[in-house]
Amino acid sequence: MGGLIRRHRLRLSVVTPVHVGTGQELSPLDYVIRGERLYVLDQRAFLAALSPADREKLKLAVLEGDLVKIRDQIYQLAREPERYSRAQARVGASVKEQYHDKRDKLGPKLAVYPHLRGGSEWRPLIPGSSLKGAIRTAVLEALVQDKHDLRQRRWSKNDKKAGRKLEAAILGHPPNRFDQDPFADLVVGDVSLPAECTRVLEVRNLDTRTGASSSFFLAYEVVTLEPERTVYLEVGIRERHGVKEGRRPLPSLKEMLEMCRQYYLKRVVREQRMYEQTDQDHAVRWCKLIAEDAGGLASGRGCYLRLGRFSQREYHTLEGVTGSEGAGVTRNLVLHEIQLGDRINRMWTPMGWVYLELVE
Helix, strand or coil, X not given: CCXXXXXXXXXXXXXXXXXXXXXXXXXXXXXXXXXCEEEEECHHHHHHHCCHHHHHHHHHHHHHCCHHHHHHHHHHHCCCHHHCEEEEEEECHHHHHHHHHHCCCCCCCCCEECECEECCCCEEEECHHHHHHHHHHHHHHHHHHHCHHHHHCCCCCCCCCHHHHHHHHHHCCCCCCHHHCHHHHEEECCEECCCCCXXXXXXXXXXXXXXXXXXXXXXXXXXXXXXXXXXXXXXXXXECCCCCCCCCCCCCHHHHHHHHHHHHHHHHHXXXXXXXXXCCHHHHHHHHHHHHHHHCCCCCCEEEEECCCCCCCCCCHHHHHHCCCCCCCEEEEEEEEEEECCEEEEEEEECCEEEEEECC
């Protein structure tokens, strides 16, 4: 693609638990919980570690087709799961209790949704594509503000390509020429996280109209970094000379961070107002803290972003222009457990908030 890439270093802090999924759903056939940890089994290594007698017990349960018996046999036989696990994570008290209470019953799926991992050490990741997408959304929202002709145009939500056409018009390139999209010049690396930074926690779906939460049990592996721990990432911007006529040059990194600061400040204030209609005081408090901090940040130095599975569908570019925001009325909250001295404080918190700060 040509052009010199100017690189910048940024610091990332996880503010509330983040989940970036893999599309997988783990059942008690795939994992066991022992002590305070969940172990995802390497099935081949697990079977190889069994004695002939134990392997026969498991084989008989499988041949009988009794799912509950198979789950119980796996739990009983996986006595040393650290020997044959491909991933592990700390587990929340409610998830642990649910597992041991329902493991030997037929009804509950006891599904766990794992966080994305990768690299040679199979560490948790925050993919650069998620960060780039969060930045892109905020930048497009900022750029469309001075495009009065686009905002006045009647965009059909029935046209599946309407969003793509709108974004291309904002950025000044043909809808089918992705090579001319200026965001191709933004290079965001994956963020490799410490192996011990994930937890499997309970998630609930909240209806903000009624304040009622869902009765079904959900368990997600989420990233939680201690307040004093941060990670770093590299962002590159390809410098081009002679930008094609009509094609918008990519804003500078400081300009994009300021656009993100303003965009996500509006979003968290919106969230706060929604939670204020419910009894979720902790969620209100988290939103208020983020909003107050984001409002006082120096321009172009840092911003809050919202990432991952439960960042909600709020204000996609087309929805923002047509006034049909897709945020909906339900929100997902995670049962976050925070150690405060000798006691554990459990609170339902919004998901997906991170803080990004320019270092150099």
